[in-house]
Amino acid sequence: MDKYMIDGGRRLCGSVRVQSAKNSVLPLFAASILTDKRVTIRETPAISDVFCMAQILRELGADVTFRGEDVTIDSSNACCHEISSSLTKELRSSVFMLGSLLTRFHRARIAYPGGCDIGLRPIDLHLNALKRLGVNITERDGFILCECERLRGAEIPLDFPSVGATENILLAAVKAEGTTVLSGAAKEPEIVDLQNFLNAMGAKVSGAGTDEIIVEGVKELGGVNYKPMKDRIEAGTFLIACAVCGGEVEVVGVKNQHIGLLLHKLRENGCKIHTKNDRIRIESSGRLRCNRRIETMPFPGFPTDLQAQMTALNCTCEGGAIVIENLFETRFKYVPELQKMGADIEVQGRTAFVRGVKELHGASVVAGDLRGGAALVLAALGAKGVSEVIDLSHIDRGYSDLQKKLKTLGAEIKRVRV
Ligand code: UD1
Numbered sequence: 001m002d003k004y005m006i007d008g009g010r011r012l013c014g015s016v017r018v019q020s021a022k023n024s025v026l027p028l029f030a031a032s033i034l035t036d037k038r039v040t041i042r043e044t045p046a047i048s049d050v051f052c053m054a055q056i057l058r059e060l061g062a063d064v065t066f067r068g069e070d071v072t073i074d075s076s077n078a079c080c081h082e083i084s085s086s087l088t089k090e091l092r093s094s095v096f097m098l099g100s101l102l103t104r105f106h107r108a109r110i111a112y113p114g115g116c117d118i119g120l121r122p123i124d125l126h127l128n129a130l131k132r133l134g135v136n137i138t139e140r141d142g143f144i145l146c147e148c149e150r151l152r153g154a155e156i157p158l159d160f161p162s163v164g165a166t167e168n169i170l171l172a173a174v175k176a177e178g179t180t181v182l183s184g185a186a187k188e189p190e191i192v193d194l195q196n197f198l199n200a201m202g203a204k205v206s207g208a209g210t211d212e213i214i215v216e217g218v219k220e221l222g223g224v225n226y227k228p229m230k231d232r233i234e235a236g237t238f239l240i241a242c243a244v245c246g247g248e249v250e251v252v253g254v255k256n257q258h259i260g261l262l263l264h265k266l267r268e269n270g271c272k273i274h275t276k277n278d279r280i281r282i283e284s285s286g287r288l289r290c291n292r293r294i295e296t297m298p299f300p301g302f303p304t305d306l307q308a309q310m311t312a313l314n315c316t317c318e319g320g321a322i323v324i325e326n327l328f329e330t331r332f333k334y335v336p337e338l339q340k341m342g343a344d345i346e347v348q349g350r351t352a353f354v355r356g357v358k359e360l361h362g363a364s365v366v367a368g369d370l371r372g373g374a375a376l377v378l379a380a381l382g383a384k385g386v387s388e389v390i391d392l393s394h395i396d397r398g399y400s401d402l403q404k405k406l407k408t409l410g411a412e413i414k415r416v417r418v
Contacts, residue, residue, distance in 0.1 A: 003390040004403060007412035008362060008383035011247035014409045016238050018253035019045035021231040022398050024190040027167045028197050028228060029053040030096035032073040033062060034103050034174060035201060037223030039073045045231070045400040048393070052091045056083055060101075078104070085111030085142065095123055095164060098146055099171030102135060108146045125165035129156045133172050133180070153178030153217055161186040161211065161298045167194055173215040174203045180215040187211060188299040189258050193229045200224045232258040233305045234399060235280070237374050239263075240309045241406065243271050243284045244316070244382040249409060250281045261302050265291050265310065269317060290319035290356050296326050308334050308375035314354045315343040316382060323352040334372030337365035341383055362387040370394045377402070381411050390418065 020043045029050070032039040044050055046069070054064045054071065060083070062075035081101050088094040088111040101108035113123065127137055130146060132154040138145045153176045156169060166186040173180035185191070187209055195208035201224045204216040235254035242249035243266055256263060256275040263273050263280070268291050272283040291314060296304040304327040314321040315338060325331045332347045339345060341360040346353045362385030367373025373395040380387035389395075392415070395402060403415045 001390070001418045002392040003388050003416055003418050004377060004380070004392065005414045005416055006377065006380040006387045006389065008381055008385060008387060010245060010381070010410050010412050012242045012245045012249050012381075012406075012409040012411060013247045015250040015252060016405050016409060018230040018235045018251060019400050020228040021190055021193070021233075022047055022049060023163070023188075023233070024193040024228045025050060026053055026093040027096050027171070027190070027194050028226065029057060029073070030093065030100045031171055031194065031197060031201075033057065033060065033075040033078055033100050034171065035221040035223060036076040036078075037221075039223055040225040041071050041073070042225065042227040043069045044071050044228075047396060047398055047400050049091055049093065049397045052087060053093060056087050056091070056094055056097065059084060059087065081105040081107040082109040083111070088113050092164070095126060096168055096171060098126065098130065098144070099168040102130065102146055102148060102151060102172050103175050106148050106150070109143055111143050123164075125158060125160065125162045126168045129158070129165055129169045130172055132156050133169075133176055135172070151176035151217075153180040153215070156180060156182045158182065158184035160184070163188050163191065166191055166213070170194060170198060170205060170213065170215060173217065174198055174205070174221065175219070176215070176217040178217055180217070182213040182215070183211060185211050185213045186298060189229060189232065189255070197224065197226050200226060230254045233303065233371070235259060236262045236303070236306045237309055237378070237399070238405070239266060239280065239282050240306070240313050241378050241381060241409075242282045243269055243288060244313050244378045245411070246284050246286075247410070248281065248283045250279055252279050254278065254280065256280055261300065262306055265294060265302070269313065288313070288317045290314045290317040290321040290354065293322045293324070295324040298327070304328060304331060305371050307331060308372045309378055311335070311345070311352060311354060312338060312375040312379040314356060315345070315379060316359055317356045319356055321354040321356070323354060325350045325352075331372075333368050334375055337368075337372075337376055338379055340365055341379055341387065343379070359384050361385050364388045364390065366390045367392065367394050370398045374399065377406075381406070381413070
């Protein structure tokens with residue numbers, strides 16, 4: 001097990017290039033087996049979720065070749081429709097495999113998916129939608145077996161704009177007979193990226209980015225060479241890191257419309273933000289002000305994946321902040337760790353009340369989930385003294401070279417094997 005040793009209190013200065021979006025690349029990997037032609041996904045981030053997804057594709061019989069950051073998937077020999085529980089339990093995105101396996105083989109058997117322990121995360125919306133497309137589903141011994149003779153386009157209203165369910169429905173509908181009309185769809189930019197990828201393969205998908213997506217089933221899908229969108233959550237994490245530590249940082253590559261609300265919140269804190277094309281520059285100096293209220297919502301609302309990092313920022317701002325988590329039930333599990341560093345936070349159900357303290361102090365903390373872990377790193381970067389952030393396995397799922405990138409910005413951070 002690895003840990004970070006962080007000597008806090010250094011200002012951050014410099015420029016950082018954003019990786020491709022984890023939450024885009026993972027569904028694209030799943031989409032790659034929709035065709036038996038060669039698929040290349042360029043500039044993939046070196047994160048463990050990507051390696052795990054590659055392993056899932058290999059288990060299905062696909063050849064997955066990494067050439068630097070470019071990954072080529074050739075699934076012409078894939079014949080297996082089953083994913084072992086050890087891999088699905090490690091990665092929630094394995095649930096997307098249901099949609100693509102059904103399109104490719106009309107059959108899929110997968111264990112219930114895992115991922116970060118941040119709430120119940122049921123998959124009822126995914127399964128109900130698949131049923132409407134003509135899929136029979138049986139659940140036994142922790143496995144889900146999906147089968148159909150053919151997939152038929154349908155009208156699918158979603159009760160909640162689930163990102164994963166929206167993506168899974170696209171993957172199951174691309175080659176279905178007839179037209180699928182999905183209403184109440186999630187509007188996240190990663191869904192637009194999936195639409196663009198599928199259309200580049202020859203699919204007919206329109207409306208992504210709005211709450212109604214229309215998929216006209218096509219007979220064939222071809223290969224594709226695709227560069228995914230950049231990671232708005234990684235970009236946001238670096239911007240918040242600069243807000244926490246003070247300094248001047250330029251984040252390169254991300255579309256500022258993808259993190260509009262974060263930029264607004266950071267300005268509310270007292271940071272100066274300048275945007276130009278795909279560059280966002282942040283300046284932070286002196287003690288910042290707390291945000292009065294941060295409430296997570298589906299896109300274009302405030303992203304739940306930046307909630308923990310913003311809470312860490314507010315810990316040392318002036319005043320008090322209310323943070324409301326609407327998406328996942330237990331996404332405040334990192335709070336006791338921040339308290340070890342001197343944070344004054346009270347959690348009541350889905351709401352955290354933060355009272356800003358002058359500074360945090362170094363402590364030994366455990367990263368229990370991906371974004372909560374990132375929040376601890378940010379808190380440690382801003383804290384007085386040395387902190388250790390233990391267990392980097394979750395952080396490694398979503399951030400490539402986090403330590404290297406922070407070091408380039410001037411942070412004092414070492415990765416150590418425990
Ligand atoms: C995706 C992102 C994750 C992000 C989340 C919300 C990926 C790989 N992960 O996760 O980083 O935090 O969107 O923006 O893209 N729900 C149900 N039934 C379902 C599906 C979801 O009740 O069948 C609930 C979930 O429990 C949760 C809420 O809907 O409370 C949001 O989940 P969803 O949008 O599906 O998130 P994920 O796709 O899992």
